[in-house]
Structure formats: structure tokens, C-alpha cells
Amino acid sequence: MADKSQSWKENKPGKVFVDQSCIACDACVLTAPKNFTMHEEDGHAFVTKQPDTPEEEALVKEAMEGCPVEAIGNDGDQ
Template sequence: MAEKSQSWKENKPGKMFVDQSCIACDACVLTAPKNFSMHEEDGHAFVSRQPETPEEEALCKEAMEGCPVEAIGNDGE
């Protein structure tokens, strides 16, 4: 389960976040490319834009559920 205290500083403020257990598999970026990006230098994903529409919410949820190391969290803020 993702830990908010371990989230990457690149995450945009809001309820969704990626923590430091990310293994850079790219699954979230492929699932929700409007909301997740890959840090080119450090090799980890982060939330580049918080979901704004029901469609984006659904894709972010799908990305969170599909993360192989459970690095994506939703703290409901």
C-alpha cells in the first residue's frame, strides 16, 4: 500500500500520489497518460496532473489497481 509520507516531491498536490516504492514499470503512464508522467532522470512515475473528470478518475483508479508494487495512493483529500 502506498505511503503518503514516502510520496515523490514531483507529485502535483491533491489526493492521488506515487510513492518511492515505484519501480518505473510505466503501467500508470500507459493507463492514464494525462495524469501520470515518468521522471526521466530518476526513473520513477509521479502524478503530473490530478484527475479532473470522471473519465480521468476512472483511469487513475485503474492505474492504481494495476500497479504491481502498489506505489499509487489515493488519500481522498
């Protein structure tokens, strides 16, 4: 389970975040490219845009469920 206290500083503020357990597998970026980006220098994903449509919400949820190390969290706060 993702830990908000370990989230990357690059995450856009909001309910969805990527924490430091990310292994840069690229799955979230492939699933929800409007919402996740890979940090090329540090080798981890982060949230570039919080989901704001039902379609984006669904893709972010799919990315969260598909993350092999559970590095994507949703704390429900905005």
C-alpha cells in the same frame, strides 16, 4: 499500500500520489497518460495532473489497481 509520507516531491498536490516504492514499470503512464509521467532521470512515475473528470478518475483508479507494487495512493484529501 502506498505511503503518503514517502510520496515523490514531483507529485502535483491533491489526493492521488506516487510513492518511492515505484519501480518505473510505466503501467500508470500507459493507462492514464494525462495524469502520470515518468521522471526520466530518477526512473519513477509521478502525478502530473490530478484527475478532474469522471474519465480521468476511472483511468487513475485503473492505474492504481494495476500497479504491481501498489505505489499509487489516494488519500482522499484535496
